[in-house]
Amino acid sequence: MKLKTTMIAAAAAIALSLPGLAAAKEITTIGVSIPAPTHGWAQGMNWHAKQAKKRLELAYPGLKIILELASDPSDQANDLEDMVSVHKIDGLVILPFESEPLTDPVLRVKKTGAFITVVDRGLSQPGIEDIYVAGNNPELGTISANYIKGRLNNKGDIVVLRGIPTTIDDERVAAFLEGIKGTNIKVLDMKHANWNRDDGFEVMQDFLARFPKIDAVWAQDDDIAIGVMEAVKQAKREKDMFIVGGAGMKGIIKRVMDGDPLIPVDVLYPPAMIATAMDVTVARFMSNGPVSGRYILGSPLITKENAKSYYFPDSPF
Amino acid sequence: MTELVRSMTTAMRFDFDFKTYGPFLALLALIILGTLVNPAFVSEANMTNMLTRSAFIGIIAVGATFVITAGGIDLSVGSMAAFIAGIMIIIMNTLLGTLGVGWLTILTGMALSVVIGFAAGMINGLVTTRGKIEAFIVTLGTMGIYRSLVTYFADGGTLSLDFSIREIYRPIYYDAVLGIPYPVLAFALVAVAGYVVLNKTRFGRHCFAIGSNEHVAKYSAIHVNRVKTLTYVLQGICVSIATIIYVPRLGSASASTGVLWELEAIAAVIIGGTVLKGGYGRIWGTVVGAIMLTMIGNILNLTDAISNYLNGTVQGAIIIVAVLLQRGNWRRKK
Numbered sequence: 210m211k212l213k214t215t216m217i218a219a220a221a222a223i224a225l226s227l228p229g230l231a232a233a234k235e236i237t238t239i240g241v242s243i244p245a246p247t248h249g250w251a252q253g254m255n256w257h258a259k260q261a262k263k264r265l266e267l268a269y270p271g272l273k274i275i276l277e278l279a280s281d282p283s284d285q286a287n288d289l290e291d292m293v294s295v296h297k298i299d300g301l302v303i304l305p306f307e308s309e310p311l312t313d314p315v316l317r318v319k320k321t322g323a324f325i326t327v328v329d330r331g332l333s334q335p336g337i338e339d340i341y342v343a344g345n346n347p348e349l350g351t352i353s354a355n356y357i358k359g360r361l362n363n364k365g366d367i368v369v370l371r372g373i374p375t376t377i378d379d380e381r382v383a384a385f386l387e388g389i390k391g392t393n394i395k396v397l398d399m400k401h402a403n404w405n406r407d408d409g410f411e412v413m414q415d416f417l418a419r420f421p422k423i424d425a426v427w428a429q430d431d432d433i434a435i436g437v438m439e440a441v442k443q444a445k446r447e448k449d450m451f452i453v454g455g456a457g458m459k460g461i462i463k464r465v466m467d468g469d470p471l472i473p474v475d476v477l478y479p480p481a482m483i484a485t486a487m488d489v490t491v492a493r494f495m496s497n498g499p500v501s502g503r504y505i506l507g508s509p510l511i512t513k514e515n516a517k518s519y520y521f522p523d524s525p526f
Numbered sequence: 527m528t529e530l531v532r533s534m535t536t537a538m539r540f541d542f543d544f545k546t547y548g549p550f551l552a553l554l555a556l557i558i559l560g561t562l563v564n565p566a567f568v569s570e571a572n573m574t575n576m577l578t579r580s581a582f583i584g585i586i587a588v589g590a591t592f593v594i595t596a597g598g599i600d601l602s603v604g605s606m607a608a609f610i611a612g613i614m615i616i617i618m619n620t621l622l623g624t625l626g627v628g629w630l631t632i633l634t635g636m637a638l639s640v641v642i643g644f645a646a647g648m649i650n651g652l653v654t655t656r657g658k659i660e661a662f663i664v665t666l667g668t669m670g671i672y673r674s675l676v677t678y679f680a681d682g683g684t685l686s687l688d689f690s691i692r693e694i695y696r697p698i699y700y701d702a703v704l705g706i707p708y709p710v711l712a713f714a715l716v717a718v719a720g721y722v723v724l725n726k727t728r729f730g731r732h733c734f735a736i737g738s739n740e741h742v743a744k745y746s747a748i749h750v751n752r753v754k755t756l757t758y759v760l761q762g763i764c765v766s767i768a769t770i771i772y773v774p775r776l777g778s779a780s781a782s783t784g785v786l787w788e789l790e791a792i793a794a795v796i797i798g799g800t801v802l803k804g805g806y807g808r809i810w811g812t813v814v815g816a817i818m819l820t821m822i823g824n825i826l827n828l829t830d831a832i833s834n835y836l837n838g839t840v841q842g843a844i845i846i847v848a849v850l851l852q853r854g855n856w857r858r859k860k
Binding site for chain 2: 246248252255256371374398399400401405406407410411414415416417418419435436439444460524525526
């Protein structure tokens with residue numbers, strides 16, 4: 210009895226492994242390398258990457274996706290080396306931690322013949338990537354500026370909370386300042402709140418102690434906006450101002466949807482862009498349509514009317 | 527130590543005692559600087575905000591004073607705070623269904639927080655003493671464990687306290703009794719308790735002795751392992767108290783909660799005059815150190831004279847000067 214069971218099991222194992230062997234050459238392996246979640250937006254991006262991996266692997270049996278989270282740029286460079294040597298990837302989707310230090314490692318992956326997709330943060334050398342997928346940082350600044358200009362009739366005092374000091378933050382702020390140029394909107398001060406709730410709360414408390422009149426707050430990011438909101442409520446000044454965040458966090462979108470006067474709008478900078486990048490990269494191997502090129506996703510203004518289509522209650526972000 | 531005290535009392539009788547009053551002097555200088563930078567600095571609202579903010583690091587740093595005085599170090603406090611906050615939120619959200627929206631749920635959450643803090647401290651202490659592993663390595667390990675556990679529980683996202691329960695819990699951070707916000711009150715109570723335990727009890731004296739020389743302490747019939755373990759337990763309980771007042775502030779915990787709190791707590795302890803290699807500790811100094819650290823950030827937010835990118839430079843310079851004030855040989859030569 211026992212021997213029989215073993216034999217059946219062995220036969221089953223061989224039978225199962227045979228098609229696997231036959232198909233081994235046709236398996237497409239895609240490496241996805243993204244930063245580990247350090248702030249809210251990155252958490253959302255991680256969630257969407259995992260969802261996309263599940264969905265794509267289910268849709269294409271011959272597809273294997275290797276998802277690696279990196280905690281810093283050198284860790285990410287190591288991940289890339291492993292992806293090439295251990296997993297022999299056919300395609301790479303990467304959201305670089307930083308542009309400069311990862312340009313060369315990505316170039317080395319490219320030289321193995323892999324198809325390269327770069328997300329959000331561009332590399333510092335042009336022409337390496339086959340596909341570039343990104344949100345539009347300057348547009349996020351411009352759209353926010355336009356909304357604040359309109360609401361304040363080109364006149365008023367505002368404060369700005371900046372993110373982690375990076376190119377992304379610089380691009381957004383530069384476009385925002387360009388957007389309000391020529392109006393009578395005065396930026397009282399700008400401080401870094403590092404895309405973080407606690408920092409947003411503390412920086413806003415200090416702004417409130419410092420400036421008796423604030424008409425609007427450009428928080429740039431939804432995590433910062435949540436901290437700002439609590440500080441404004443604590444000072445009981447929620448009637449005096451409104452807050453404009455950015456990203457598309459579900460809690461903030463819910464408030465926009467419900468018509469919270471403190472958070473009337475939000476500006477999208479979708480963490481789901483990683484899923485877009487994975488989709489088009491897989492399409493390169495699974496579809497006959499051409500995919501190479503640059504995909505710049507819009508940063509639309511989310512208002513009470515359209516909020517519903519940007520609301521993902523299941524996402525952790 | 528005794529030699530220093532003697533030399534101070536005899537030859538330097540008329541000199542200013544920088545070693546004792548250094549931190550207070552630095553604090554005074556910061557307050558003057560803050561007022562000059564922006565008169566809003568001394569406003570009641572700003573002072574209240576700042577003291578309330580300093581309570582987290584302050585309470586944790588009181589615990590750290592014990593650990594460091596006894597010659598140990600605890601690097602896990604920041605991620606422990608995030609971990610406890612995460613568990614508290616999960617438990618309170620779960621209990622909503624059975625215990626309902628009310629103080630019972632919150633009190634259960636608080637009690638659980640203390641239990642976890644106690645257990646986490648016990649683990650750090652026992653592994654350090656029984657396992658004979660350097661505290662630096664043990665707590666570096668638990669630091670990584672707690673940080674990744676909170677990320678796991680939050681599924682890489684943010685854990686948020688249910689809105690209904692948060693409305694009830696909120697006053698613990700935002701309300702005040704007799705004009706003193708609850709967090710400040712908690713900070714003061716913890717500091718007074720810490721002062722009494724460190725300076726007026728046998729346990730406190732044993733901490734000093736072990737930090738000065740562990741072998742001598744052992745031969746003096748001090749239960750070295752027990753005392754050292756207890757310092758980590760006290761540290762864990764302090765972290766849980768800090769978390770209890772942190773959770774109602776924003777009602778959320780994530781992988782980025784409490785990042786670098788361990789270094790801020792250690793910095794507060796050292797600015798306050800406690801010796802990093804152990805043997806001497808001062809609770810009042812720690813309190814001043816914690817307030818100073820928060821004050822530096824506050825002052826930098828109140829001015830646009832300094833580039834945002836240089837915040838770290840200013841903070842670093844002030845920390846070094848503050849410690850230099852009390853360590854350097856500023857007194858006249860004999």
